[in-house]
Amino acid sequence: MKYIETKSCYIGPEISPEQFISEHFFLFLVKGSITGYDGNKKYELKAGDSCIVKKNRLARYHKQTYDGGMEKVVVIFDKAFLKSFQLKHQGTLSVTDNQNAFILLKRDDLINSFINSLAPYYGNNGKMDEVFSNIKREELLLILLQKDPELYNVFFDFGTPEKINLEEFMNRNYKFNVSIERFAYLTGRSLSAFKRDFKAIFRDTPSRWLVKKRLEEAYFLLERKGKKPSDIYIDLGFEDLSHFSFAFKKKYGLVPSLLSKS
Numbered sequence: 001m002k003y004i005e006t007k008s009c010y011i012g013p014e015i016s017p018e019q020f021i022s023e024h025f026f027l028f029l030v031k032g033s034i035t036g037y038d039g040n041k042k043y044e045l046k047a048g049d050s051c052i053v054k055k056n057r058l059a060r061y062h063k064q065t066y067d068g069g070m071e072k073v074v075v076i077f078d079k080a081f082l083k084s085f086q087l088k089h090q091g092t093l094s095v096t097d098n099q100n101a102f103i104l105l106k107r108d109d110l111i112n113s114f115i116n117s118l119a120p121y122y123g124n125n126g127k128m129d130e131v132f133s134n135i136k137r138e139e140l141l142l143i144l145l146q147k148d149p150e151l152y153n154v155f156f157d158f159g160t161p162e163k164i165n166l167e168e169f170m171n172r173n174y175k176f177n178v179s180i181e182r183f184a185y186l187t188g189r190s191l192s193a194f195k196r197d198f199k200a201i202f203r204d205t206p207s208r209w210l211v212k213k214r215l216e217e218a219y220f221l222l223e224r225k226g227k228k229p230s231d232i233y234i235d236l237g238f239e240d241l242s243h244f245s246f247a248f249k250k251k252y253g254l255v256p257s258l259l260s261k262s
Contacts, residue, residue, distance in 0.1 A: 008030075008071050008073070008074070009073045009118060010074045010075075010128075011074070011075045011076065011136060011137060012025075012133060013078050018177070019060045019176045019177055020057075020186075021054060021055050021057045021058070021059055021101060022055060022056075023055050023076050023077065023079065024055045024076075024082075024155055025074055025075060026074070026144070027052075027072055027074050028074075028111070029047055029049050029050065029072050030072055031047050031070055032064055032069065032070035033047070034062065034063055034064070034072075036051075036053075036059060036060070036102050037060055037061070038101035038102060039101075039172045039173045039176065040100055040101075040172070043061075043102045043104060045104070048107060048112075049104070050105045050107075052144070052151070052154065053101055054100075056186065058173050058186070059101035060176070060235075073115055075137055075140055076137075077137065077141065077155060081134065082158075083158070084134075085138060085141060086156055089145075103154070105147075105148075106147075110147070111140075114136075118136065161187070163189060164187050164188055166187050166189075166194070166201060167201050169183075169187050170183070173186075174214065174237070175214065175237045176237055177238070177239065180195075180207065183206065194206070214236045214237050214238065215247060215248055215252070217236060218244070218248060219248075219259070222259045228257075229241060229256040229257055244256065245257075
């Protein structure tokens with residue numbers, strides 16, 4: 001199979017780069033490899049693999065490049081597009097979707113053919129002309145639904161997250177670097193209700209608890225696992241290494257690099 005020879009290609013509207021997934025998207029890896037994490041499990045994608053990343057989930061991924069560089073095709077299925085698609089192609093919701101953010105797809109000739117068909121439609125900026133964007137997104141979605149009709153339950157459930165167990169959710173997802181407002185939304189609560197329930201459960205504010213929880217995990221990884229600060233700060237939800245080092249020293253009285261060498 002001959003892959004398109006270009007930089008990464010994005011089809012559809014721009015989405016936020018944060019670790020909260022605001023819209024469903026399809027990802028096909030042309031070159032390199034990706035390790036993803038959604039709070040439940042880790043996922044690995046290699047060149048030629050593809051997946052669906054679901055909206056209203058927390059997720060992050062690490063890219064690894066090889067001699068050929070890193071290239072991917074990303075197709076965003078935003079709500080407006082999906083509602084328009086649904087009017088043309090009726091279906092029925094049937095099963096409850098699970099909480100995993102990534103759906104790994106089987107390798108398939110139709111998906112490969114779709115990827116190869118994109119080359120004439122986009123320019124050097126890696127974006128497709130809007131005239132063709134919806135046509136190609138519709139084509140891909142028809143392929144995905146034909147291969148797995150249960151994906152209809154993923155794409156066309158337009159409801160907001162329901163109220164869930166806050167303690168369980170936070171203990172599973174405290175490492176994600178998203179706002180308190182995002183955590184509230186994902187647990188099915190208003191911001192005020194989230195803060196009230198959080199205080200009742202954890203006897204602390206969300207901001208203080210998150211920093212404390214992340215630093216306790218950092219201490220364990222540095223002292224017991226011999227990790228380096230530069231290896232862990234992003235995965236623990238810190239913005240940058242200097243912020244992590246400052247917070248760690250404030251809590252434990254020493255810089256994290258000294259602990260990792262002890």
